[in-house]
């Protein structure tokens with residue numbers, strides 16, 4: 081039997097749990113959920129369910145499992161690697177309605193939040209008390225904590241403060257069996273294996289986060305910001321290395337190349353010079369004395385490295401403008417190119433200069449421009465490959481260049497992703513950095529959590545993998561037993 | 569340790585990572601069980617292994633695999649001692665920001681397997697925050713890697729962090745890669761004595777209120793068992809360190825603490841002072857705000873039974889006790905540990921008995937109540953080591 085729309089049985093059971101309004105089957109409404117921030121690939125899910133509680137989420141998972149539907153968790157849908165991309169016939173569980181802050185514990189510097197809480201809202205809730213949540217992806221005003229956990233998201237200030245994995249200490253998850261399990265503990269050293277380390281960055285493969293406990297930090301006493309321009313990315317790269325070699329750990333070091341600067345100036349009107357090869361936006365923070373000292377040193381190093389100009393903001397408003405320029409870079413590039421492909425790769429910090437030249441050459445060979453705006457302090461590149469989808473073959477060429485960029489990163493000893501995740505987009509590249517045994521070992525982890533591969537199948541791993549003790553696709557098998565759905 | 573000695577058939581000391589893998593692989597067919605040893609500083613942690621056919625020592629795996637000073641990343645073999653690693657890094661004025669006990673003996677693999685730490689965790693976290701890559705030998709003798717050699721990387725599951733604290737029960741750690749930190753231009757310790765538990769907590773709150781950023785904070789229970797001396801380390805560039813020190817002295821003075829020393833060198837506290845030793849060692853982990861309750865309901869009662877040093881890391885909520893059972897207190901020890909553990913668990917934390925004397929072993933559980941997520945942990949063990957060949961029965965839940 082082949083059923084192509086949700087059978088009434090599933091729909092009824094799901095809407096009994098979450099209410100009809102939160103169980104979406106209308107093809108028009110489903111369109112919103114066909115992709116995440118990686119908009120080039122679209123798959124229509126069978127049904128989208130928006131639970132309001134942990135218990136509802138668990139009940140939904142149990143129904144989905146009973147009917148053998150693959151499950152794709154979804155946060156705010158801003159992911160750039162197709163992590164929330166539906167798979168054929170799946171149920172998407174969207175966490176966007178679960179956006180309450182549950183508890184603020186300043187004494188222990190922890191906060192308990194639901195997964196749909198927007199990243200920036202965590203910091204906002206405690207700003208008046210002088211605290212903040214450190215991981216700050218550029219998408220922080222639109223992405224969710226659940227998505228951040230799944231992707232182990234980073235941000236400009238992760239250079240000094242670490243990534244999501246260093247700031248999420250506990251979670252409530254719904255497992256593939258539909259059970260509710262607490263991970264982590266109120267103490268700093270939970271007993272047993274570090275399951276939080278597995279959960280963070282697991283891209284929706286091991287469980288659905290329905291509550292998270294995050295660590296919050298005291299806002300530093302002082303932050304000093306400066307903006308420096310350079311003749312080329314070589315000098316800018318040397319400046320980054322020089323600052324680090326001087327024993328300074330800046331809070332953030334962001335680099336923009338000529339094309340990125342041009343786009344940002346066009347889009348935001350910041351008064352940055354256009355006739356430069358590269359710019360760095362640097363934050364140092366800490367106690368006032370420390371921040372003043374390190375800022376002075378860092379500026380000296382920028383000048384020694386060949387900076388054309390160094391600007392320091394006069395006040396908080398000017399500082400905000402500089403950062404607004406940086407954080408709007410992706411959107412800004414949309415102003416200078418009808419389409420672009422966002423790549424995310426990592427290289428050793430000391431290789432920035434040579435790698436950017438190789439990337440430019442790869443773009444030039446394909447007749448495409450590449451803009452760079454990235455977290456230079458930790459070597460996390462974001463080359464944006466510009467193309468025009470209306471021109472026959474350009475999109476394909478851009479994808480080729482983006483792929484080549486990853487190989488360049490790998491050749492230089494880096495990684496295929498620093499923060500956007502593997503998702504559906506880069507699964508095929510996992511083999512560039514991991515061999516069969518490495519991948520098999522990672523699959524041990526997945527199988528310990530989800531032996532039936534019900535959560536986010538087809539993501540992360542390059543080839544479909546099963547879990548040893550159940551030969552055959554468990555998902556398909558269950559479906560047939562239930563007799564209610566097939567694969568068409 | 570008797571059962572180990574009875575079963576032990578061979579001692580292995582591979583000279584290379586490949587040889588280590590081959591040794592495990594060659595013995596896979598026979599189902600031989602393994603225990604692992606590095607510097608031998610934490611072999612008592614966990615349950616006594618059920619059976620050990622082969623003891624594999626990592627001490628010959630002691631090479632630096634790759635050191636890139638400009639990237640502040642180092643890869644080393646697991647048998648290298650921490651002290652040797654620090655010596656390698658020192659000429660570049662870099663370090664692994666970790667200060668556990670016995671760095672001369674403790675090996676990288678052992679430190680990772682036991683998740684060892686010292687006061688620097690206040691600022692730099694534990695090894696889970698420093699590791700970026702790992703190579704393990706699996707129970708089937710296959711070499712497998714996770715992570716990489718760049719500080720930022722989200723490709724695949726985080727095997728490096730999963731191995732931290734896994735006590736060799738999932739795989740034999742043979743290589744690891746870490747992010748490094750600069751050696752500070754200046755380090756300065758300050759110590760304030762005569763503080764009650766409430767006083768320690770209040771001072772720690774004032775550190776936060778004043779937005780100070782200490783690299784290390786630890787409180788040592790003073791003789792008599794009711795007051796603490798609080799040691800604080802500021803490090804970084806000279807101007808910043810001095811300014812922080814001055815601010816801290818001000819708040820300590822205001823709190824009526826006795827400042828032991830504030831000279832330019834500060835109080836250079838011997839590394840050992842932060843790591844209580846002894847035949848019985850206890851590690852408590854609680855929410856930091858529960859400092860006073862933990863002192864009252866766990867530390868004081870334990871002090872009645874044990875002649876023990878106690879060091880707390882108040883900003884992370886960690887208490888370490890080390891010592892021995894007081895004369896005549898033997899009959900009470902088991903019940904006292906149980907009561908202290910119950911108090912810690914009620915606060916949402918745990919009490920681990922990391923080492924114990926023969927009299928206690930058998931009647932005291934090292935870990936206490938299993939976490940709700942334990943079934944997942946068991947399934948991890950089943951996937952990684954279905955034959956239970958590695959450290960059989962030693963880990964939480966006798967995995």
Ligand SMILES: Cc1cc2nc3c(=O)[nH]c(=O)nc-3n(C[C@H](O)[C@H](O)[C@H](O)COP(=O)(O)OP(=O)(O)OC[C@H]3O[C@@H](n4cnc5c(N)ncnc54)[C@H](O)[C@@H]3O)c2cc1C
Nearest residue numbers: 155156157158159163217218224226227230234284289499
């Ligand atoms: C303009 C722009 C800038 C960006 N800048 C950055 C940046 O600086 N740094 C960075 O790291 N990323 C950045 N991103 C990428 C993206 O915002 C992050 O990956 C973010 O964490 C995704 O969150 P989300 O809520 O949108 O998750 P989604 O896109 O909805 O989902 C992402 C993944 O998480 C899973 N997931 C979502 N919620 C849950 C849950 N509750 N439980 C389990 N799994 C779940 C999904 O299955 C999917 O695999 C940027 C994106 C955009 C569009």
